[in-house]
Amino acid sequence: MLDMFNVYLPIAEMQFNALILVAIGFSVGVLGGFFGVGGAWVVTPALNIFGFPMAYAIGTDLAHIFGKSIVATAKHRKMGNVDMKLGFMSIVGSVIGVEIGAQNVMWLTKLGIAGPVVRYLYMFLLFGLGIYMLYDYATKDKRAAAQAAKVAEAARAGLAPPVRKSWNLPPMIHFPASGITISFWTVSGVFLFTGWLSGLLGVGGGFIRMPALIYLIGCPTAIAVGTDLFSVLFSGAYGCFTYGIKGRVEIIAAILMLIGASIGAQIGVTAVKYIRGYGIRLLFAIMIILAGSSVALKQFNLTTAAAWLVMCAALGMCVVIMAKLWAGFKKEHAEKAAQAGKGGA
Amino acid sequence: MKHYLVLILNFFLLTASSTLVWGAAEKAEALEKKIGNLDKLSGLNYFFASWYNDNMWVYALMVTVIMGAVGLLIALVTDVLLKMIGMEVHKIEHHE
Numbered sequence: 347m348l349d350m351f352n353v354y355l356p357i358a359e360m361q362f363n364a365l366i367l368v369a370i371g372f373s374v375g376v377l378g379g380f381f382g383v384g385g386a387w388v389v390t391p392a393l394n395i396f397g398f399p400m401a402y403a404i405g406t407d408l409a410h411i412f413g414k415s416i417v418a419t420a421k422h423r424k425m426g427n428v429d430m431k432l433g434f435m436s437i438v439g440s441v442i443g444v445e446i447g448a449q450n451v452m453w454l455t456k457l458g459i460a461g462p463v464v465r466y467l468y469m470f471l472l473f474g475l476g477i478y479m480l481y482d483y484a485t486k487d488k489r490a491a492a493q494a495a496k497v498a499e500a501a502r503a504g505l506a507p508p509v510r511k512s513w514n515l516p517p518m519i520h521f522p523a524s525g526i527t528i529s530f531w532t533v534s535g536v537f538l539f540t541g542w543l544s545g546l547l548g549v550g551g552g553f554i555r556m557p558a559l560i561y562l563i564g565c566p567t568a569i570a571v572g573t574d575l576f577s578v579l580f581s582g583a584y585g586c587f588t589y590g591i592k593g594r595v596e597i598i599a600a601i602l603m604l605i606g607a608s609i610g611a612q613i614g615v616t617a618v619k620y621i622r623g624y625g626i627r628l629l630f631a632i633m634i635i636l637a638g639s640s641v642a643l644k645q646f647n648l649t650t651a652a653a654w655l656v657m658c659a660a661l662g663m664c665v666v667i668m669a670k671l672w673a674g675f676k677k678e679h680a681e682k683a684a685q686a687g688k689g690g691a
Numbered sequence: 692m693k694h695y696l697v698l699i700l701n702f703f704l705l706t707a708s709s710t711l712v713w714g715a716a717e718k719a720e721a722l723e724k725k726i727g728n729l730d731k732l733s734g735l736n737y738f739f740a741s742w743y744n745d746n747m748w749v750y751a752l753m754v755t756v757i758m759g760a761v762g763l764l765i766a767l768v769t770d771v772l773l774k775m776i777g778m779e780v781h782k783i784e785h786h787e
Contacts, residue, residue, distance in 0.1 A: 356736035357743055359726060409754055413762030420766050426782040567787060586758055590751025592721040597739050597754050601761060608765035616778055623787035675778060 357596045358399050364602050366396050371410060371603035375610020376664045379418040380617050381630050382571035383552030384411040384578045387637055388660040389603075391653035402596040405589030409600035411550070412582030414607035419575045421615040427572030429523035429565065436537045436559075436577045440551060441584075443541020450546055465645055468547050472638030475557055479631035482561075483624055524565045524573075536562045550585075552578050553634055560627070567623030610664070617667045620674025633663050721747075 351365040370392045374385035389407040394400060422428050454460035520527045540558045544551025552574050559570035589595050618626065636659035643652035726740045742750045773779060 354736060356726065356732055356740040409758050412755070413758035413765075416759060416762035417766040417769075420763075421770070421780060424782075425780050568783065583755060583759070587751050587755045590754040591747050593724060593743065593747055593750075594721075595751070595754050597757065598736070600754070600758060604758060604761055605765065608762060609769055612766075612769045612773060616773065616780060619780055619783050679777065 353598060353602070355596050355598050357593075358402050358599070360399070362398065362599065363396070367599055367602040368606035370396075371414075371606030371608075372610040373606075373660050373664045374603075375414055375418075375607030375612075376614040376617075376667055377610075377633070377660055378411070378414055378552075378575070378578075378607070379421070379611035379614025380571070380626070380667050381553070381614075381633070382418075382422075382556050382574035382578070384408075384415070384550040384582060385552075385660075386411065386550050387553070388656055391640070392657045392660075395650070395653045395657065398599070399596075402594055402599070405585075405592070405594030406596045406600045406603070408582055408585030408589055409595045409597070410603040410607055411578065412586040413600075413604040414611050415575055415579035415582050417608045418611040418615050419572065419579050421612060422568075422572030422575055422618075425568070425572070425615070425619065426523070427568045427618065428576050429521050429569055429573045430576070431519075432521050432524060432533070432559075432563070432565070433573045433576035435533055436540075436555065436573065437580045439534050439537025440541035440544070440555070440577060440581070443538040443543075444545035444551070446538075447542040447545020447547075450542075451548070464547055465641065468549075469638050469641050469645070471543065471547070471554070472634045472641060475554075476631045476635035476638060479557065479627050480635075483628045483631065486624055524563075524569050526564050528563060533563060550578065550581060553630075553637075556630070567626050568618050571618060571626065613671060614667060617671040617674070620678070621670055625670075629663065629666065633659060 349363075351363050352361045353364045354360075355362050370389060374388050377383065377388065378385045384407075386404070386407050389410075390403050393403045393407070398406075419428060451460055451464065454463050515529045515531050517530045518527055519530050519533065536558050537555075540551055540554045543554050555577060556570050556574045559565040559573060560567055563570075565573065586595065621629075637656055640652040640656040640659070643649075643655060725744050729737060729740055729744070732740055739750070739753075742753060770779075
């Protein structure tokens with residue numbers, strides 16, 4: 347019955363179900379808008395499961411990521427979640443880092459150890475980041491109480507409140523949108539490092555940059571999400587063009603995915619409005635641990651199971667995000683109605 | 692002014708060596724392929740496939756521009772739709 351949705355893809359020279367492409371785009375759009383990532387780690391295995399030719403998978407994915415990032419970044423900007431200055435710095439640092447990482451992969455390939463090194467590093471990173479973020483979430487109240495106690499103690503003793511230690515090597519740069527002042531070297535080093543990691547692992551790097559913006563640079567979570575998407579926009583445009591030149595973009599498939607992704611991205615971005623920073627971090631931690639489990643399955647040659655796991659995790663997370671959005675929207679609506687009622691009375 | 696000069700110098704020091712590495716990097720291979728039976732295609736499919744065969748640079752440019760344009764268009768339309776159902780967004784306060 348679903349054959350009626352089949353469309354002809356002129357570049358791949360095959361029939362493919364348009365509904366599948368729109369659905370994959372939609373779910374990755376929700377995740378991308380909410381977490382500030384491109385989502386190639388979901389799209390490529392999902393396309394693989396449904397028999398999309400792999401020669402076009404990455405290029406087509408990057409093309410739709412570019413279009414989707416425009417939608418999501420525009421909306422995040424409206425919400426004040428994009429730090430342009432930080433975003434531009436991240437682009438420059440990341441491009442350089444990516445190329446160094448790519449060179450390192452070539453060197454590892456010559457040594458014949460690229461495959462296992464990249465896979466184990468990828469798993470370590472996904473599990474490590476996920477577990478750290480879960481720990482951070484679990485201990486946030488305890489840390490807040492300890493900090494409040496320190497401030498209260500300092501006030502009783504008539505001293506200034508304790509200042510957080512940071513590395514202040516000049517020149518210092520102020521980022522008004524994020525409300526932080528930080529050493530140029532720290533920012534450049536962090537973006538060079540995250541870019542290097544994404545080049546080494548062969549991934550877009552959104553899932554590395556987003557936590558780095560929070561934990562290493564000190565951005566509020568929503569700004570980390572928006573700023574990361576701003577960087578993804580540029581890497582997506584670059585990827586779309588270069589893969590296009592190489593003939594690896596199936597344009598009809600990319601447009602269909604973009605339609606789904608753009609709608610999904612609007613939902614994902616709007617959900618950021620209703621969920622507090624730590625809530626986003628918690629969901630992100632769960633998502634990357636599941637993605638890490640999928641990579642682990644691949645390590646044991648369970649490729650199909652790995653692809654299904656990451657796809658089901660993405661769909662499940664979409665449902666959670668949409669449910670949170672709906673609950674937040676209803677609550678806001680009820681509050682507005684109550685205020686209007688009070689005003690009327 | 693001095694602040695900017697320091698910034699530029701620092702940035703140069705940080706990027707010079709890695710830019711050389713970048714320039715020497717090996718790039719991914721192009722897919723050497725021509726689409727056969729163009730006569731069987733029509734409309735948009737014919738348009739895209741013929742540019743794909745004729746000039747890959749124009750095809751790549753077209754793909755990039757179309758993706759950007761479609762993205763912008765959908766952003767505008769869905770924004771209006773979401774506003775209609777009361778899901779419009781404004782600047783938010785950042786709560787952790």
